[in-house]
Amino acid sequence: MKKLNRFNFLFRSTKGLVLVAISLISIVTAVWGTLSGPMVEWGVRDITVRTLGMELNHWEREGRIIMLYHTIAMAVLAIEVYFITSLVPMKKHQQTNINATITVGYITAMVFGLWFAYFGHEYIFHGLFLVGQSLIFFAGVSLAVALWPWNKEYYLSPDSDYAHTKSGVDLERLAFFTMAVLTLLSAMWGAVTGSYWKNGHETFLAENLIRNPHKTALQKAIIGHLHIMLSLVAVAITLIVGRWLDFKGALHKWAMYLMIVGSITLTLGALSVVWLPWAHTIIYVGSVGVMLAALLFVIFSWKKLIIEGTADKDKPTFMDKIRALFKDPLKFGPGWQMVFMNFTVSGVGIFMAIKLDKIFRVWPAREERITLTGHWHILAALIATIIIMYYWDISGLKGKVRQWAGWILIIGSDLAFAAATVFSMKRLFVKEYFEAPVVNYTMLAMDFGLGIILVVLAIFLGWRLFDLFKQEALWKKEAENPELEINRILPAKPIKDANVEMEVEK
Amino acid sequence: MRKINLPSFVFVLFLLSSCIAQEFKELEPIKYIETGVNPSEWVQIPAGEFMKGQHRHKTIIEKPYEIMVTDVTNEQYANYLSEALEAGKIKIVNDSIMGYYPGDPFDGWKHEFKITAGDKVYMYLKEPGIRIKYDGNKFSVIKGYENHPVTFVSWFGANAYAQFYGWRLPSENEWEKAARGKDGRTFPWGEEISPNIANYNSSHNLFEKIFHKDITTTPVGFFNGKNYDGYQTLDNRSPYGLYDMAGNVWQWCGDDYPNMHYRYMRGGSRTNYEYNLFTWARNSAGPSFYSMYVGFRCARDVKPEPQENNNQTDNQ
Incomplete structure (x- = not known):
């Protein structure tokens, strides 16, 4: 003990x-x-x-x-x-x-x-x-x-609701394993390139090289590394929240296949920018797979929220379903942030790719840079908000605190990210001379949105710090029950393991 | 639902508010500020080595050259336009000032700009915020802006100005050496920056105090240690005596790099944070781009002289 x-x-x-x-x-x-x-x-x-x-x-x-x-x-x-x-x-x-x-x-x-x-x-x-x-x-x-997926201890039974092969291999486990291996490969890619620091290449930020038509192999390798690492962090959090919200059924099966194939394709594409002029085509194909997997998760999770939220009604109306969907911001949020990402990250990226030579490359590089740095800052921050949502759920936020904290996190972050997107695209819809109000409002919205989130997060962490000094406290309960709640049905043949025994008890 | 609708409403309201009337309206005159700096002055930069870029690579400039002490002003550019119009070097088509450019070699590289020979826009006279006007006969400057750097001029327009007088735009190397001298400094005046040494995002200069933010530029040579109605400036001259090599407006450089043809700009502007004002910071745009935050200065060749020695450098 x-x-x-x-x-x-x-x-x-x-x-x-x-x-x-x-x-x-x-x-x-x-x-x-x-x-x-x-x-x-x-x-x-x-x-x-x-x-x-x-x-x-x-x-x-x-x-x-x-x-x-x-x-x-x-x-x-x-x-x-x-x-x-x-x-x-x-x-x-x-x-x-x-x-x-x-x-x-x-x-x-x-x-x-x-x-x-x-x-x-x-x-x-x-x-x-x-x-x-x-x-x-x-x-x-x-x-x-x-995570080795071919360990028979972790095979799923044939009638399991969770994605699996005919032989019982847990496809979600395989997706986690694939993500982990690809992350190791991509980290190694960055480490090897980084070892040439001061010995063949100099420190640079990728956004400063965008207009250089002749990049060195080392520069391309770093650019590939940073893009794929962030993408794989996003893949990981998508799999994690799938686990948290008990993703299963037919959509789960499709999503896991898409995620596995998409992650592999995306990674190979990102790393092959070093030598393949058409690497972006591979990247687009891989991205479609990963994003479709995320879309299937969103459909599943929202449908689940609606079904669970209207379980007490015989014939729920449209508004009942909407209310059910929005009932719990922390469980609605992960899916919503993934959808929102398309407006502020993927959508912007696709638009830029289409109009690159006609619009964005005519603009000053510093403007293009703002858009580029904006999109990956937003993606990283969206991942962070999803992590926070999950952690607040783990910490047992309930009632009005859960509602307020959850909605402030969603609305604050989305307001900030939307404002950042408008800021970076302002030249599309406002003449430079009239930019000042747009700049001022968007900056204000960004500062307000992020500021209010940081305040709420600070209050939360202050509470957790205060809690650590108490005797009868949350930390003690968590210490007694240290693992995350797993809704998932166990493998066909449960293993004798402390971690899993805990699940059995539940 | 209200929680979702409220931010959406605010967002739409914000978008609408930003779509305020954007039609052209001539600027109001402003107070003229005399800086005591002569924008017609040039300074000679000796040939030889300097520390280039963020990582300070030793780079050699083969020949000495002269460069303008300040950016080209509105008054100088308006005078040029009047002269060039009279000389038949420019024409006005649909409120655009245009002139011929012989084009750049094209190699068909991915994302390479194709710049063909033909008439190019130098400046658009109905651009909101422009400080130069045309009365059908000659060009003039809206009062008070005479000694501000010319803006809203494309690279084609800047290049044409220089060529009209037998000069050229400085190369990036020439610009950088003129800005930071030989010791590889970060800013033209040294290593530290403060709000009253350059016109940049944090400066809140006199113009913001006595007018409003839309002025955006300060007169060339404004930050010269002089006190303007209680606003004490610091001297921002480079080791060779150039003003405004950091802040105020970005400055077009002359290089045409193969396989891309973006034109590079240096120096940073009113809208930028300090790291854009580093002497090695680069910006670029298509040569047809113009902006209220972009101007230029010119360079010209001089007869080759013996390479500078250490004593000369120390004296700078």
């Missing part, structure tokens, strides 16, 4: 580990967010720099940014891994090893990566940053091993 203490909760339970990672990301975002944008002219950056003793050379700005988003990305990967090791059946010792390795890895990478980038360039810290990333990679290898 584990001794229930705070350390065990924070660093040995899934719920605690996710809380730690979200908290660390929030702290880094809050502090490092003061270094750019309006914070600069308000003088906040100078205060941060002076107080913390940062050393910011202008010519190293890109390098710092790269280190910063790598450290945040590592923590996000860790959160997804915690979800996966809790949601997908595996041995308890596998879960423990994977979680421990990735936790040490991402915290090491985060602390020493930022230390190296922002507080003088002590190369020992850069080495430790690489150690951290290596541990994360090793955790990924262990995860892939744990």
Whole structure:
């Protein structure tokens, strides 16, 4: 019997580990967010720099940014891994090893990566940053091993509602496994290219190279790496929320096939930009597969919400169904954010691709850059909102708090992302001389939307911090019941494993 | 449902509000500000090495050259247009000032701009916010804007101006060396930036205080250490004495790179955060693009002189 203490909760339970990672990301975002944008002219950056003793050379700005988003990305990967090791059946010792390795890895990478980038360039810290990333990679290898889909212990019964092959291979497990292997491949791709840093290529931000018709192989490899890593993070969260909301049935089967084939195609396309002039065609094909899989999940999850929300009515009206759909923002939200992504990310991307030479390449590169950086910031932030929705659900937010928090998260983020999209496209519908109101309103909407989310998140984390100091508290309950709720029917032949036994009890 | 409808309503309202009347209306005159800087001055930049780009690669400029101390002003450009019209070098078609450009070589590269020979738009006289007007006979500047940098001029228009007087647009290398000297500095004046040293997003300069934000530009050479009605500026000259090599308006450069034909701009503008004002920061657009945030200055060849020595550099 584990001794229930705070350390065990924070660093040995899934719920605690996710809380730690979200908290660390929030702290880094809050502090490092003061270094750019309006914070600069308000003088906040100078205060941060002076107080913390940062050393910011202008010519190293890109390098710092790269280190910063790598450290945040590592923590996000860790959160997804915690979800996966809790949601997908595996041995308890596998879960423990994977979680421990990735936790040490991402915290090491985060602390020493930022230390190296922002507080003088002590190369020992850069080495430790690489150690951290290596541990994360090793955790990924262990995860892939744990997810091995052809382990008969995890085969599904022929009458299972969940996607499976005739022989019983769990297709969702296969999708998780595929995603994990592809992520490892893509991470390796970036690591190998990154090893040429200062030894063949120089730090750059991809958006600064967009108009250069002759990119080096190393530059193309980095561009492929960053795009596919974010895409695979999105694939992972889609699979995770599918698990959370008990995705099953015919749509599940189609979605898993599409997701597996789509992920493989997308990854091969993204990495082949190095040598294939028509790599984008492969990418488009892969993207269609992945996005169709996500669409099937959205259809399933919304239909489920409507059915469950109108179960007490014999003949629910249209409005009853709408009310049921919107009843729980945290469960409606993941699907909605995936739909919304099409307006602010995919739609914008397709439009840009079609009108690239006629419109966007005539515009200043800095404008095109805003659109490009905007679209991946929005995609990353949408993933973050889905993670938060899931975590708020795990934390047991109920009643009005759940409603308010959920809707603020959805409306605030969508308002900000829509405003960012309008901001980046403003030249399409307003003459430059009249841009000022559009710029002002959109900036205001972005600041308001993101600001209100950050306030709610800060209140939530403040509550969780306060809760840690209480004796009879949520953290204790979570420590006693550390794993995520799994709605899924167990494999045909249940395994004797602590992690799964817990599910059986439920 | 109300929760969904409210933001949708606000969003639609916002879109409608942004679709306010966008028709052309001539600008009101503004107060003329004398900076004491002469926009007709040139400065010589010696041939030799400089540190180029963010990663400071040693780069050599083979020949010395001269470059304008300030951006070309509205007054200078209006005078050019009047002279060029008289000389038959430009024509006005549907309120567009146009002139001939011989075209760029085309290699059929992916996304390569095809720029054929023919008449190109230099400036559109009915563009909202434009500071130059035409009365059917000659060109003039709306009062108060005479010494502001000319804007709304395409690369074709900037290039034509330079060529009309036997000059050229500076190459990116020439522009960068003129901006940062030999020591690889980040800004033309050094390493730090503050609101009263350049016209950029954070500057909130005198023009914003006494007029309104739509002015967007400051007169060339405005940030020269002078005090304007209580607004104390800092001197933003580069090591070679050029003003406004960071902020105010982006500046067209002359290079035509094969397989792309975008034209590059340097310096950053009123709308940009500080990192766009770095001496190595680049921007680009199609040569037909014009903007209220883009201007230019010219360069010209000089007779080759002996390469500069260290003492000369130290003196700069």
